[in-house]
Amino acid sequence: MTLNNISAKVEARHERKHIPSASSALVIGSVLGLIQAFFVIAYAKPILNYMGVNSDSPMIKPAQQYLTLRSLGAPAVLLSLALQGIFRGFKDTKTPFYATILGDLANVILDPIFIFLFNWGVSGAAIAHVISQYLISLILLWKLIEEVDLLPPSSKDLKFGQFLKNGFLLMVRVIAVTFCVTLAASLAARQGSTSMAAFQVCLQIWLATSLLADGLAVAAQTILASAFVKKDYDKATTIASHVLQLSVVLGLVLTVNLLVGLPFSSRLFTKDLKVLQLIGVGIPFIAVTQPINALAFVFDGINFGASDFAYSAYSMVSVAVVSILCLFILSSSHGYVGIWVALSMYMSLRAIAGFLRIGSGSGPWSFLKA
Numbered sequence: 001m002t003l004n005n006i007s008a009k010v011e012a013r014h015e016r017k018h019i020p021s022a023s024s025a026l027v028i029g030s031v032l033g034l035i036q037a038f039f040v041i042a043y044a045k046p047i048l049n050y051m052g053v054n055s056d057s058p059m060i061k062p063a064q065q066y067l068t069l070r071s072l073g074a075p076a077v078l079l080s081l082a083l084q085g086i087f088r089g090f091k092d093t094k095t096p097f098y099a100t101i102l103g104d105l106a107n108v109i110l111d112p113i114f115i116f117l118f119n120w121g122v123s124g125a126a127i128a129h130v131i132s133q134y135l136i137s138l139i140l141l142w143k144l145i146e147e148v149d150l151l152p153p154s155s156k157d158l159k160f161g162q163f164l165k166n167g168f169l170l171m172v173r174v175i176a177v178t179f180c181v182t183l184a185a186s187l188a189a190r191q192g193s194t195s196m197a198a199f200q201v202c203l204q205i206w207l208a209t210s211l212l213a214d215g216l217a218v219a220a221q222t223i224l225a226s227a228f229v230k231k232d233y234d235k236a237t238t239i240a241s242h243v244l245q246l247s248v249v250l251g252l253v254l255t256v257n258l259l260v261g262l263p264f265s266s267r268l269f270t271k272d273l274k275v276l277q278l279i280g281v282g283i284p285f286i287a288v289t290q291p292i293n294a295l296a297f298v299f300d301g302i303n304f305g306a307s308d309f310a311y312s313a314y315s316m317v318s319v320a321v322v323s324i325l326c327l328f329i330l331s332s333s334h335g336y337v338g339i340w341v342a343l344s345m346y347m348s349l350r351a352i353a354g355f356l357r358i359g360s361g362s363g364p365w366s367f368l369k370a
Contacts, residue, residue, distance in 0.1 A: 016149045022086050023150050028167075029082035033075030040071035051182070052189030052196075059193055062122045069126035076133040083140035086148075091222050095143050103136035169313040176320035180346055183324060184339050187331040195336050198278030201269045202340075205262070206286045209254050210293035216243050216250070217301025224305025233367045240302050240358065247298040251291030258287035278336060285340040293347050299354020306364040308357065315353040322349060
């Protein structure tokens with residue numbers, strides 16, 4: 001084999017791919033991020049008023065500072081989400097993992113420096129988060145440029161129309177999900193600063209632990225997508241079954257750990273006795289719903305892997321409508337506890353919606369009836 005042949009093979013191996021959809025995702029993510037940033041900066045105070053933080057509240061000034069600064073990271077957040085989606089399409093979960101670890105590590109290091117050493121308070125926390133998000137995006141973009149040609153020769157290659165059409169259903173679903181959680185936070189804020197503080201601590205723990213199941217969901221989505229393309233339905237059934245079983249096990253493990261550890265570790269977040277008391281009220285909801293949350297996230301991954309985007313979107317909208325009604329009714333009648341009961345119902349309905357699709361053998365799962 002000649003040196004030229006070896007060189008040609010090496011160049012072919014490192015030749016960058018031309019994937020118009022990747023460029024489309026990055027352009028759309030960046031533009032939407034800029035729009036979101038401008039919107040939040042311009043309407044930060046009205047948004048906080050809507051969320052239940054009154055203009056005369058002691059929370060309004062720090063909340064507005066934090067929201068305004070955090071919004072500067074919106075382009076990086078949406079860009080990183082698009083980049084992670086591209087890497088998932090390559091079946092590369094390591095690169096987003098390492099990039100996220102580095103970004104989060106930077107956030108953890110910068111938080112105490114900015115908050116306490118520089119005495120920037122909540123503004124320091126926001127700045128640290130924004131820096132970490134841009135770091136994640138830059139790392140992912142740098143690695144992607146090594147693999148993909150992100151400069152298509154013609155704007156026609158971007159295929160924005162097709163991309164937006166396919167992404168519309170997912171956008172509807174995301175809006176429904178976000179609105180439910182945002183409404184819950186708004187209702188908690190309307191009950192006072194103590195309820196708001198306790199709710200935010202509980203919510204972050206609830207979401208952080210539940211999102212551990214997102215790793216299973218991503219794996220299921222990637223493998224199932226390949227199985228459905230190849231029409232390997234036996235493999236699809238096996239993967240879905242195994243991942244759902246693992247999600248239940250993960251949820252039960254999280255439940256036990258949270259019930260045992262959270263009553264003690266909650267003091268790491270605050271020393272306010274009233275806030276700690278309300279956190280204690282929320283602990284049973286955070287812990288007991290973990291298996292349900294894990295199933296809900298994994299069912300989402302399974303539906304995405306089966307390209308069942310329409311069902312995912314419309315079922316989520318239906319779940320959101322019911323959950324929003326429950327939030328208003330239960331928060332007015334049972335206050336803080338009512339919000340957590342409604343959120344528990346929200347996640348339960350998400351899990352049930354996912355189960356019904358597979359259990360009924362409808363849509364892409366119609367082969368189960370054979």
